[in-house]
Amino acid sequence: MVDNVQHIILVKSVKGGVGKSTVSTQLALSLWESGLRVGILDTDICGPSIPYLLNVENNSVYQSESGKWVPIFKGDDKRLAIMSIGFLLNSRDDPIIWRGPKKTSMIRQFINDIEWGDLDYLIVDTPPGTSDEHITIMECMNEITGKCDGAVIVTTPQEVSLEDVRKEITFCKKTKIQILGIIENMNGFTCPNCSECTPIFSSDGGKALASYANIPIWGTLPIDPRVGTLSRNTQSVLSGLSNSTFADVFNDIVKNKIIKS
Numbered sequence: 001m002v003d004n005v006q007h008i009i010l011v012k013s014v015k016g017g018v019g020k021s022t023v024s025t026q027l028a029l030s031l032w033e034s035g036l037r038v039g040i041l042d043t044d045i046c047g048p049s050i051p052y053l054l055n056v057e058n059n060s061v062y063q064s065e066s067g068k069w070v071p072i073f074k075g076d077d078k079r080l081a082i083m084s085i086g087f088l089l090n091s092r093d094d095p096i097i098w099r100g101p102k103k104t105s106m107i108r109q110f111i112n113d114i115e116w117g118d119l120d121y122l123i124v125d126t127p128p129g130t131s132d133e134h135i136t137i138m139e140c141m142n143e144i145t146g147k148c149d150g151a152v153i154v155t156t157p158q159e160v161s162l163e164d165v166r167k168e169i170t171f172c173k174k175t176k177i178q179i180l181g182i183i184e185n186m187n188g189f190t191c192p193n194c195s196e197c198t199p200i201f202s203s204d205g206g207k208a209l210a211s212y213a214n215i216p217i218w219g220t221l222p223i224d225p226r227v228g229t230l231s232r233n234t235q236s237v238l239s240g241l242s243n244s245t246f247a248d249v250f251n252d253i254v255k256n257k258i259i260k261s
């Protein structure tokens, strides 16, 4: 139930491994640390990684008397709610082997049948791709009128990823979901010893595409191995990596792109 959710933001990518779930968790944690009530919904049926990233893997969820799923809450004041298909699996190694209709009905149930309570922002980590379950997510967002602010697309800077982002842009346009911005991830690695930046996966391709497609670039993130450990301690880059490009980018996103919009 998203009746008392003020804003929904989708986080999308066409490929896996580009940092979509990392961005989703960091968006949720940054908003949470800014004092807001936040939910994160992991709809990545085939690779749910939010429970791992937020270190809540061994939790199980239950259905309330009304038949709605109750999310996991973090923090004493329960301002961070987490729900993932991963909570319904017996083991992290269990694959989901479902055909389209079962996947789409699960997605519908996940979007409509969770007792989120009062939330300022719900961040939805969506599966990579543009097929059955992705169309269902977009349909659900259009049905819940007035709640979905739009989608943020995460990409890496190299040409092969950018080609997919072009498809994602077309997909969002066809499904009538606004694209809020592009986040370019893994844009170079700065050596901690000599401070030289090496563009391991090329650089600035996301920026170029954003400008070509007339979509705002929300930020360019470097490769920073420290980022993977933070969310496991329920810590955002704002507090955990306070003097870093990551923190600057997320600070700007939260203050100037999300809350102001």
Ligand code: ADP
Binding pocket: 013, 015, 016, 017, 018, 019, 020, 021, 022, 023, 049, 185, 186, 221, 222, 223, 224, 225, 226, 227, 228
């Ligand atoms: P996706 O959701 O797109 O599959 P993930 O967010 O799970 O990608 O990221 C894949 C891996 O890359 C994870 O181990 C994550 O910690 C790591 N990662 C993501 N972004 C960065 C980054 N900017 N610097 C270093 N590691 C990163």
